[in-house]
Amino acid sequence: MPVEVTRDDLNELGLAPEASEYSDKKLAKILQQRKIIKNYRASTGLFLIQERSDGSCYFLVNERCSVYEKRPQVCRKFPTEMGNRLGYCPYTPSNVKRI
Numbered sequence: 690m691p692v693e694v695t696r697d698d699l700n701e702l703g704l705a706p707e708a709s710e711y712s713d714k715k716l717a718k719i720l721q722q723r724k725i726i727k728n729y730r731a732s733t734g735l736f737l738i739q740e741r742s743d744g745s746c747y748f749l750v751n752e753r754c755s756v757y758e759k760r761p762q763v764c765r766k767f768p769t770e771m772g773n774r775l776g777y778c779p780y781t782p783s784n785v786k787r788i
């Protein structure tokens with residue numbers, strides 16, 4: 690499941706420090722070239738974070754979120770304010786299967 694994030698999320702993650710200089714489209718192009726995002730949807734203003742070959746999130750490392758402290762808002766709210774296991778991702782394969 691691709692993780693859709695906002696521009697604010699990208700800034701919080703430190704992935705677009707020069708972001709203020711660019712339009713969303715220009716930023717998306719740069720982040721796609723760096724293989725950080727997979728796609729950008731102008732209609733929603735959301736950026737799709739790149740996935741690994743198994744479909745898991747780019748930031749998932751050994752079943753833990755490598756950016757937990759700065760994780761995107763969508764992750765903080767999943768399913769309703771995620772967080773029963775500090776540092777663990779809600780989008781692990783077992784969770785995806787349950788959805």
Ligand code: SF4
Binds near residue numbers: 750754777
């Ligand atoms: S919580 Fe999961 S989906 Fe969200 S950024 Fe971290 S690894 Fe990715």
